[in-house]
Amino acid sequence: MDRRTFASLLLFAPLLTREAFADDPKFVAFIQNTLWPRMKTAGVSKQLFDQAFAGITEPDPVVLKLADNQPEFTSTTSAYLEKAVTPVRIDTGRQKAGSEKKLLDAIEAKYGVDRYIILGIWGMESNFGKMKGSMSVMRSLATLAYSGRRKKYAYEQMAAAFRILKSGIVKPNDFDGSWAAAMGHTQFIPSSYISYAVDWTGDGRKDIWNSHQDALASTANYLARAGWRNDRPWGWEVTLPRGFDMALIGRSHWKTVAEWEKLGLRRADGAKFGSPDAQAFVMVPQGVSGPRFLVTKNFLAIMDYNISHSYALSVGHLADRIRGRGEFAAQWPEVSYDLTYKQRVELQSRLNALGFETGGNDGRFGARTYEAIIAYQKKNGLPLDGVPSVKLLQSIGKRG
Secondary structure (H helix, E strand, O other): OOHHHHOOOOOOOOOOOOOOOOOOHHHHHHHHHHHHHHHHHOOOOHHHHHHHOOOOOOOOHHHHHHHOOOHHHHOOHHHHHHHHOOHHHHHHHHHHHHHOHHHHHHHHHHHOOOHHHHHHHHHHHHOOOOOOOOEEHHHHHHHHHHOOOOHHHHHHHHHHHHHHHHHOOOOHHHOEEOOOOOEOOOOEOHHHHHHHOOOOOOOOOOOOOOOHHHHHHHHHHHHHHOOOOOOOOOEEEEEOOOOOOHHHOOOOOOEEHHHHHHOOOEEOOOOOOOOOOOEEEEEOEOEOOOOEEEEEHHHHHHHHHOOOHHHHHHHHHHHHHHHOOOOOOOOOOOOOOOOOHHHHHHHHHHHHHOOOOOOOOOOOOOHHHHHHHHHHHHHOOOOOOOOOOHHHHHHHHHHO
16 A cells, blocks of 8 residues: 555544553564564664663554554544535635735645645644644554565655654654644655755754644655646536446546537536546546546645545635635535445455556545446346445445
C-alpha cells in the first residue's frame, strides 16, 4: 500500500500522550539488533539512535489497533463525512480564512493552490493546529516495524525521521505525531517532510510543528507538485440523466467536462460547471444509489496527500463549505454489507483476478471497488448497482 495512505488519522484517533513503558525484552532486542544495524547503515550515529529510543522498551498496542482500523477505509463515506465536515470545523475554517487572509493570498499566489483546499486539509489533519498528535514518532515506527503489515513503510519513514532529528529542527523528546508518525499542523509523514517542507517564514527552519505558516506553505508545495491546478476545482456533485450508461462510471472513462455535459450531466446545485476542457470522471463513493460526483485531476492531487477517496471527498467538501457553498444535495443511502472481513478480501481478490481492478485486496471498500463491481456487473449482464454482497461474491465464484 502507498506510503501516503498513513498520512492522516488524527480525525478519529484519540489524543494520546507519552506514558511510562513496561519492559519487553524481545522488543528491546529488536531495537538494538535489527533497527540499529539498519539505521547505522543509513548513516545514523549511535548517540542519536540511543537518544531517539531512550525509554522506549515496549511496542505501542494502540498503534497496531489503529493501523488496522483506519476510518478512511473501514467506515462508509457518509459516516466519514459526518465526522469530518462538522459545523464547528466549517466555522473555524471561515474564521481562519479571514484571519489568515494575507498569508493565504501569498501562498496561493506562489503555489497556485486553492486556499480553501489548504484550509480543508489543515482542518482535517489537526483541527487547525489543535490536535497535532502526541504519540512518540519513534515508538510508533518501531512498533510498525516490529509487527503488523507496515514494516516496509516503517523502515522507510524511520530513516527519514532520523534525517529530521539529525537536522536539529526537533529534539527526540519532542518528536511527536500520530500513530503513523504524521506530524505537525498538516500531518506530514517524515519522508514527505524531507521532500516537500518549506521555510515560509525565512527563519532558517522548516517548522511544521510550531509554524502554521511553514506548514500551510509546505502543504501547498506538496499539492502543487502532485498536480493541483487552479484552473479547475476538485469536482462537483452531479445528477445523471435518465438512461445514463452506468458503465461509464469510473476512472477508466475520462472525458472533458464539456463532453460530460453533452451526455446530460448537470451540477446538483444547478450552477454552471465552468472548466469545460478539464478532464474528469464520474465517481460513486457509496454505490450508484447515493450521491454522484464528477471529479477532476485535482481530486487525485488530494488523494496523493492521502490515498483514501473518503478523505479526498471530505477535504473537497470541507473546503467548499468554508468557501460558503451548501451541503450535498443527494441523500446518502443506508449501507449494511453482509460480508465478513474475509469475504471482503475474497471479493476484491476475485475481481482483481478477473481483471476488474479494485485498488487492492485489503477488505477496505472505496470508489475503486465500486467501479470494479459495476464493470463486472456490466460484463455479466447484472444490474449496475455497484453493491458488494454475498450474492455478488457467489456470482463471481461461479464465473471465476
